[in-house]
Amino acid sequence: MTTRRKVLKQAGAAGIAATIGAKGLLSAAPAIAQGKAMKTVRLADQNGSEVDYAAVWIAELNGYLEEEGIKIERKTYANGPAALLDFNNLDAVMAAIVPFMQFVARGGDLKIVMSLTKGNAPIVGRKQYKSVKDLDGKKVGTPGVGTIHDAVLFYTQQVNNVKFQHVPAKITDVAVMIQKGEAEAFIGWEPASAAAIAQAPDILHYIQQLPPVPNSESLQLVFKPSYAKENPDTVTAFVKATLRGIEWIKANGNQKTAELVAKKMNDPKSTPVNLNALGSVDLTQPRLDMPSTRLWLQTIAKQGKIDEALVKDVDGWVGKYLDYSFLDKAEAALKKK
Numbered sequence: 001m002t003t004r005r006k007v008l009k010q011a012g013a014a015g016i017a018a019t020i021g022a023k024g025l026l027s028a029a030p031a032i033a034q035g036k037a038m039k040t041v042r043l044a045d046q047n048g049s050e051v052d053y054a055a056v057w058i059a060e061l062n063g064y065l066e067e068e069g070i071k072i073e074r075k076t077y078a079n080g081p082a083a084l085l086d087f088n089n090l091d092a093v094m095a096a097i098v099p100f101m102q103f104v105a106r107g108g109d110l111k112i113v114m115s116l117t118k119g120n121a122p123i124v125g126r127k128q129y130k131s132v133k134d135l136d137g138k139k140v141g142t143p144g145v146g147t148i149h150d151a152v153l154f155y156t157q158q159v160n161n162v163k164f165q166h167v168p169a170k171i172t173d174v175a176v177m178i179q180k181g182e183a184e185a186f187i188g189w190e191p192a193s194a195a196a197i198a199q200a201p202d203i204l205h206y207i208q209q210l211p212p213v214p215n216s217e218s219l220q221l222v223f224k225p226s227y228a229k230e231n232p233d234t235v236t237a238f239v240k241a242t243l244r245g246i247e248w249i250k251a252n253g254n255q256k257t258a259e260l261v262a263k264k265m266n267d268p269k270s271t272p273v274n275l276n277a278l279g280s281v282d283l284t285q286p287r288l289d290m291p292s293t294r295l296w297l298q299t300i301a302k303q304g305k306i307d308e309a310l311v312k313d314v315d316g317w318v319g320k321y322l323d324y325s326f327l328d329k330a331e332a333a334l335k336k337k
Helices: 004-028 054-061 080-085 097-105 148-160 171-179 192-199 225-230 232-264 268-280 290-302 314-319 325-336
Strands: 039-046 070-077 092-096 111-119 123-126 139-142 165-168 185-187 204-208 217-223
Touching: 039 080, 039 232, 054 232, 070 080, 070 232, 080 092, 080 097, 092 097, 097 148, 097 217, 097 290, 097 314, 111 225, 111 232, 111 325, 123 171, 123 192, 139 148, 139 171, 148 165, 148 185, 148 290, 171 185, 171 192, 192 204, 192 268, 217 225, 217 232, 217 290, 225 232, 232 268, 232 325, 290 314
Parallel strands: 039 070, 039 092, 139 165, 139 185
Antiparallel strands: 092 217, 111 217, 123 185, 123 204
16 A cells, blocks of 8 residues: 655655756756847848858757847848838848948948858849850849849959940849740849749759859848947857857768758758759858958949949948957957857
8 A cells, every 4th residue: 555655755855856857957958048038130131032041040940049048030022222221120141242331321320340251142033144244134033232242243344345224223133034024134142143043944044153253242140339349249149159160060061051041041952952052152151251342332333323432442331330259259258159
């Protein structure tokens, strides 16, 4: 017969086991999340841009951001300029150097904390066109006149002594747009460009997958200055987690990166598309490439998008908004591990 003493003894043992189990779970959880509220960062990106920002999404998926006590509230826009129009309702934006500097040229303020992507300006078009020179006089779509892609297209014209008809359009409409004859090609980002090819593989291909400039600067992470001032540790922690994402990409290669990005997209079938898209970008250099940055900002000055006086000293101008202190601290913290 089971006595009352035995029942109490068994219950006590079960309680101790449950307590040990709970403590084990707590110790396995991110330290910063124990007893501390998670910080939500309202972060902007663009439609069809998951490959471009893979380091950030990998940091999220692998739990690096959670370990730093950060949760992303993702807000997606048509392009970088559209995100900046809503900057008051955001904490951070991922977009390109061109819309960022056009934003400050109009009186805006922001803090560039790191680079996320190099390259990222593939030209997709009909297979009959073998090079950009074949597009002379043709309609070429761009994701907006205020984007870096429109600037790259203008520069591509100059170096090849050709002229395109720039047609602003949604990047998600690339394949249909070309099939309808509304344009012969389109310059865009990834994986939207690779996805367009996958939609019409018999018709479309990459005419030019990389910009005609080595190590071409493209996308950065910026924070609202007021947010960075009030939450410097959060900004540093975000950068630190992103650096871990970059190291993961370096260690695991394109195939696994494509698979993890597909998970972020909630589309396992997109892995081959993402793998193709990774040929358009370099996601592993967290500092800006200044030679190409100078070139793109001088290009938009030639286009009349900003005052040419601003680009007489590009390094000095960009330097007013570029703050590597968060990156330096994040790199130092990772080296200590």
